[in-house]
Amino acid sequence: xxxxxxxxxxxxxxxxxxxxxxxxxxxxxxxxxxxxxxxxxxxxxxxxxxxxxxxxxxxxxxxxxxxxxxxxxxxxxxxxxxxxxxxxxxxxxxxxxxxxxxxxxxxxxxxxxxxxxxxxxxxxxxxxxxxxxxxxxxxxxxxxxxxxxxxxxxxxxxxxxxxxxxxxxxxxxxxxxxxxxxxxxxxxxxxxxxxxxxxxxxxxxxxxxxxxxxxxxxxxxxxxxxxxxxxxxxxxxxxxxxxxxxxxxxxxxxxxxxx
Amino acid sequence: xxxxxxxxxxxxxxxxxxxxxxxxxxxxxxxxxxxxxxxxxxxxxxxxxxxxxxxxxxxxxxxxxxxxxxxxxxxxxxxxxxxxxxxxxxxxxxxxxxxxxxxxxxxxxxxxxxxxxxxxxxxxxxxxxxxxxxxxxxxxxxxxxxxxxxxxxxxxxxxxxxxxxxxxxxxxxxxxxxxxxxxxxxxxxxxxxxxxxxxxxxxxxxxxxxxxxxxxxxxxxxxxxxxxxxxxxxxxxxxxxxxxxxxxxxxxxxxxxxxxxxxxxxxxxxxxxxxxxxxxxxxxxxxxxxxxxxxxxxxxxxxxxxxxxxxxxxxxxxxxxxxxxxxxxxxxxxxxxxxxxxxxxxxxxxxxxxxxxxxxxxxxxxxxxxxxxxxxxxxxxxxxxxxxxxxxxxxxxxxxxxxxxxxxxxxxxxxxxxxxxxxxxxxxxxxxxxxxxxxxxxxxxxxxxxxxxxxxxxxxxxxxxxxxxxxxxxxxxxxxxxxxxxxxxxxxxxxxxxxxxxxxxxxxxxxxxxxxxxxxxxxxxxxxxxxxxxxxxxxxxxxxxxxxxxxxxxxxxxxxxxxxxxxxxxxxxxxxxxxxxxxxxxxxxxxxxxxxxxxxxxxxxxxxxxxxxxxxxxxxxxxxxxxxxxxxxxxxxxxxxxxxxxxxxxxxxxxxxxxxxxxxxxxxxxxxxxxxxxxxxxx
Numbered sequence: 001x002x003x004x005x006x007x008x009x010x011x012x013x014x015x016x017x018x019x020x021x022x023x024x025x026x027x028x029x030x031x032x033x034x035x036x037x038x039x040x041x042x043x044x045x046x047x048x049x050x051x052x053x054x055x056x057x058x059x060x061x062x063x064x065x066x067x068x069x070x071x072x073x074x075x076x077x078x079x080x081x082x083x084x085x086x087x088x089x090x091x092x093x094x095x096x097x098x099x100x101x102x103x104x105x106x107x108x109x110x111x112x113x114x115x116x117x118x119x120x121x122x123x124x125x126x127x128x129x130x131x132x133x134x135x136x137x138x139x140x141x142x143x144x145x146x147x148x149x150x151x152x153x154x155x156x157x158x159x160x161x162x163x164x165x166x167x168x169x170x171x172x173x174x175x176x177x178x179x180x181x182x183x184x185x186x187x188x189x190x191x192x193x194x195x196x197x198x199x200x201x202x203x204x205x206x207x208x209x210x211x212x213x214x215x216x217x218x219x220x221x222x223x224x225x226x227x228x229x230x231x232x233x234x235x236x237x238x239x240x241x242x243x244x245x246x247x248x249x250x251x252x253x254x255x256x257x258x259x
Numbered sequence: 260x261x262x263x264x265x266x267x268x269x270x271x272x273x274x275x276x277x278x279x280x281x282x283x284x285x286x287x288x289x290x291x292x293x294x295x296x297x298x299x300x301x302x303x304x305x306x307x308x309x310x311x312x313x314x315x316x317x318x319x320x321x322x323x324x325x326x327x328x329x330x331x332x333x334x335x336x337x338x339x340x341x342x343x344x345x346x347x348x349x350x351x352x353x354x355x356x357x358x359x360x361x362x363x364x365x366x367x368x369x370x371x372x373x374x375x376x377x378x379x380x381x382x383x384x385x386x387x388x389x390x391x392x393x394x395x396x397x398x399x400x401x402x403x404x405x406x407x408x409x410x411x412x413x414x415x416x417x418x419x420x421x422x423x424x425x426x427x428x429x430x431x432x433x434x435x436x437x438x439x440x441x442x443x444x445x446x447x448x449x450x451x452x453x454x455x456x457x458x459x460x461x462x463x464x465x466x467x468x469x470x471x472x473x474x475x476x477x478x479x480x481x482x483x484x485x486x487x488x489x490x491x492x493x494x495x496x497x498x499x500x501x502x503x504x505x506x507x508x509x510x511x512x513x514x515x516x517x518x519x520x521x522x523x524x525x526x527x528x529x530x531x532x533x534x535x536x537x538x539x540x541x542x543x544x545x546x547x548x549x550x551x552x553x554x555x556x557x558x559x560x561x562x563x564x565x566x567x568x569x570x571x572x573x574x575x576x577x578x579x580x581x582x583x584x585x586x587x588x589x590x591x592x593x594x595x596x597x598x599x600x601x602x603x604x605x606x607x608x609x610x611x612x613x614x615x616x617x618x619x620x621x622x623x624x625x626x627x628x629x630x631x632x633x634x635x636x637x638x639x640x641x642x643x644x645x646x647x648x649x650x651x652x653x654x655x656x657x658x659x660x661x662x663x664x665x666x667x668x669x670x671x672x673x674x675x676x677x678x679x680x681x682x683x684x685x686x687x688x689x690x691x692x693x694x695x696x697x698x699x700x701x702x703x704x705x706x707x708x709x710x711x712x713x714x715x716x717x718x719x720x721x722x723x724x725x726x727x728x729x730x731x732x733x734x735x736x737x738x739x740x741x742x743x744x745x746x747x748x749x750x751x752x753x754x755x756x757x758x759x760x761x762x763x764x765x766x767x768x769x770x771x772x773x774x775x776x777x778x779x780x781x782x783x784x785x786x787x788x789x790x791x792x793x794x795x796x797x798x799x800x801x802x803x804x805x806x807x808x809x810x811x812x813x814x815x816x817x818x819x820x821x822x823x824x825x826x827x828x829x830x831x832x833x834x835x836x837x838x839x840x841x842x843x844x845x846x847x848x849x850x851x852x853x854x855x856x857x858x859x860x861x862x863x864x865x866x867x868x869x870x871x872x873x874x875x876x877x878x879x880x881x882x883x884x885x886x887x888x889x890x891x892x893x894x895x896x897x898x899x900x901x902x903x904x905x906x907x908x909x910x911x912x913x914x915x916x917x918x919x920x921x922x923x924x925x926x927x928x929x930x931x932x933x934x935x936x937x938x939x940x941x942x
Contacts, residue, residue: 057776083778095776097769100762108762112778117759119787123751127758166773173777 008071010035010209011056011177016065018051025051026062027233033177036207038199040214040224040241044253047230049213050092053179056211057089058082069177084113088175090166092182092213098155102146102165105154106137106172113173140172144198159186167195171202178202179211184219196222217245229253266521267514268399274513275412276471280486281493281505283463286419288499290432290456293344294689296359299487300366301339301461302468303480305332307370309469310478328465336461340454343874352688353635357876360637361825363487364818365870367480368863408470415463416506422459423502432456484818485538488700489513491693492542498551512541535704539697546686546694553685573888578896600738609738611850612843616741617806619842621799622827623748623835628792629824630833631761632785633768634687637820638679638695639796641702644815645672646797647804648710654724661724662740665801669794676793680786699817707812717811720804737805744802748795749835755791756835764788822866829872831882840884845869 009032018026026048033039041049054060056067058079067074074082097105110133111117121127129137141147146164149157154165163186170178180199184192196219202208203223214220220227221241229237229244231253237244244250280298287295295301305327312323339362347354391403423429431452434442443449468483475482489512497505516537546552577585600609621643628636649671650664659667675698683694711718755761763784766774775781804810826845831837849865872883879886 059772059776078780079775080778080780083776089776091773091776095770095773097766097773099769100765104762104765108759108766108779109777111759112763112766112774115778117763119755119758119760122754122758122760125754169773169777 088170270517278509297362305465306468332465643800672797
């Protein structure tokens with residue numbers, strides 16, 4: 001199912017820089033994600049991974065550089081238009097809608113992604129979920145394994161479940177690129193393993209590309225095709241998981257001493 | 260130059276009182292995280308007490324000052340903190356605003372209820388003699404009032420800057436704003452720090468109140484309300500952060516006002532429009548220009564995750580059997596109401612209930628903007644006024660039927676609301692509240708007076724404007740009309756609430772980051788809900804004008820927008836029922852209060868009643884009435900089905916596992932699965 005139509009990478013980030021009050025959080029970062037490719041973005045805390053995510057997703061505007069998705073320049077687009085192009089994401093600090101049920105989270109996401117919720121439909125009583133929407137939502141809930149919580153209000157769920165709700169909400173939009181920011185934090189070993197399986201399956205079956213920020217290097221090794229390592233705002237290594245883990249610069253960044 | 264100074268110097272004492280209040284607002288915000296809407300009311304209490312102690316109890320000025328400013332004012336600040344604001348989490352901007360607004364509206368009314376509403380003239384000055392000219396600056400006399408105000412302002416400013424910048428107490432105060440709970444983990448007694456901050460800010464409010472009174476020569480709350488708006492503007496330019504900037508802008512505004520007054524020709528439109536509008540022009544400019552104001556409410560308490568989840572509504576926890584009975588009960592009540600209105604009810608009560616229907620329509624606009632949009636608009640009475648004035652002017656000049664004109668009025672109100680929405684597209688919470696109150700003042704001062712008959716007298720609504728045999732607005736025909744309009748508005752609001760728009764707005768209330776990150780156009784939704792709310796308010800405004808048989812600015816004055824908020828909040832701003840209960844509650848209680856002897860306050864008592872009801876918002880944001888409904892529903896269900904209900908007082912008020920929430924999606928598995936992990940650990 002992978003889309004082979006276009007040529008060149010799906011996401012192309014070129015020379016992106018972002019500073020906060022003089023501190024360079026990301027400086028001159030260049031990376032690309034191919035169609036259907038799964039890329040791990042790792043690095044110690046403060047490396048600039050989430051800032052880079054926010055620059056791609058539209059939550060932050062970089063001072064320099066280019067960000068393109070399938071050749072479309074993203075920097076002039078507001079966040080919601082980027083989402084409608086097929087960028088799905090989850091957040092490092094949970095961002096859920098506390099008063100809504102899990103099921104409604106996914107329905108809202110579907111309607112927002114394909115712009116099917118119009119106000120005249122509300123006023124003419126045509127806004128009940130369609131059979132197609134129900135199928136789509138139910139299948140993703142089942143895939144992520146939270147179908148039993150479908151009717152639960154999210155404010156009563158724990159951290160781990162909220163992470164899965166966020167992931168399901170991103171997946172139900174059938175993103176061409178999923179950007180997951182530490183999806184395994186708050187999950188136990190078993191749940192993390194399950195999550196890794198889901199992500200791998202989606203990548204294989206749907207050809208979904210993925211950019212994964214993760215501290216659980218075991219999971220990264222399990223899921224990704226390629227790993228990019230950042231430290232202090234710059235990319236210090238790019239290659240297969242085993243290659244970068246053997247790289248002395250990476251070991252130094254993590255351990256703080258020359259390997 | 261001499262000419263200029265002659266105009267400018269008398270502005271300095273006004274500017275100083277703006278400065279003291281603005282600095283007090285900044286201090287309260289910096290030290291407690293609360294934008295204290297009630298500050299003007301606090302100042303009024305001290306000014307009132309001081310004047311009464313001197314003039315009625317004949318105490319020496321010094322003793323009266325100590326009692327009213329040094330003792331009473333900090334105690335009021337302390338009481339506000341201990342009884343109200345300390346119970347509101349810092350991140351809940353709406354609760355803090357509603358509490359402040361309730362006090363702002365309630366306190367002057369309470370004073371009127373307790374001590375009568377006679378105006379007090381020539382309030383005394385605290386240090387120098389008001390009648391003595393101490394010296395002249397370039398020919399301009401400087402009297403005791405000027406001197407007292409300027410001297411006190413300088414002393415207070417210096418003392419505060421030193422406190423906040425250079426003392427450890429100042430540092431702790433700033434920490435407490437971020438998160439009281441977090442600095443407590445560092446071993447700081449946050450409660451004590453915040454309480455001290457409230458006492459200091461209370462003292463400043465009292466001082467401003469006592470200083471202000473002699474300048475105006477008369478003690479009336481309107482001056483204190485106007486002072487607040489000027490202080491809002493000064494504080495906004497300081498981004499609620501810098502006391503010196505707040506003080507400078509405050510003084511500059513005072514000087515600018517008297518200078519303009521001097522140069523602009525007396526009795527020209529410019530003189531009346533610009534001068535009265537100056538504070539809100541400055542305020543709007545700040546809101547549109549100063550970028551820092553957009554992110555005022557964006558900080559989150561790092562420990563907010565320990566807060567319990569919002570409890571479900573009474574309707575959501577009702578067991579299906581009870582739900583059926585309740586629904587049938589409501590239909591019977593509705594039928595009985597309609598039949599009674601058309602047959603036996605005396606005219607007085609028919610009139611009251613007709614007004615209830617009209618106010619319910621106006622209040623539905625608050626359900627849209629506050630309940631669904633999650634934003635506090637303080638211009639709903641103004642939007643209603645836009646609808647009413649448009650319809651009345653069209654009828655008056657073009658002979659258009661008032662009901663058709665009402666639809667045009669609804670469109671006009673929606674357009675005004677849309678302009679507000681565009682202006683406030685980046686503002687949320689506090690910024691939005693300030694922008695809407697500025698807009699309300701603009702319409703009050705500049706637009707509405709131009710639209711009345713002549714010289715500000717009311718425009719009478721003539722029966723032939725309305726047609727349909729509605730010659731007597733208290734009659735049956737008006738009842739049918741009001742009922743039809745209300746039901747139509749309710750249907751629209753419910754359809755929006757249950758549809759995609761309602762869900763999108765729910766998502767935005769939960770997390771704007773995630774909502775835009777999945778494709779929701781936040782600006783569009785913001786504009787849509789404003790426009791809808793404006794349209795409903797506009798319809799309600801036209802109905803109100805028919806019911807009152809006149810249109811005048813007093814029907815839609817900005818203070819009423821604040822009163823509307825405090826009326827709707829206790830009954831529940833989130834639900835359609837809440838708006839209807841508020842509409843009826845408002846008119847029924849005011850009718851009942853007419854039976855109370857007028858020495859107990861009359862109208863003021865009504866405002867006090869609702870304002871103190873609204874003070875419960877912090878504990879019960881769903882509305883105290885809704886809370887009681889949920890409690891009694893649960894108690895009743897406990898009695899009826901012993902095994903399936905739980906105690907509403909349990910932490911979090913959660914009822915999951917007991918009675919499954921309604922609204923479960925089709926095909927969406929068991930709703931009553933308990934959460935898999937601790938409910939409190941998500942951020």
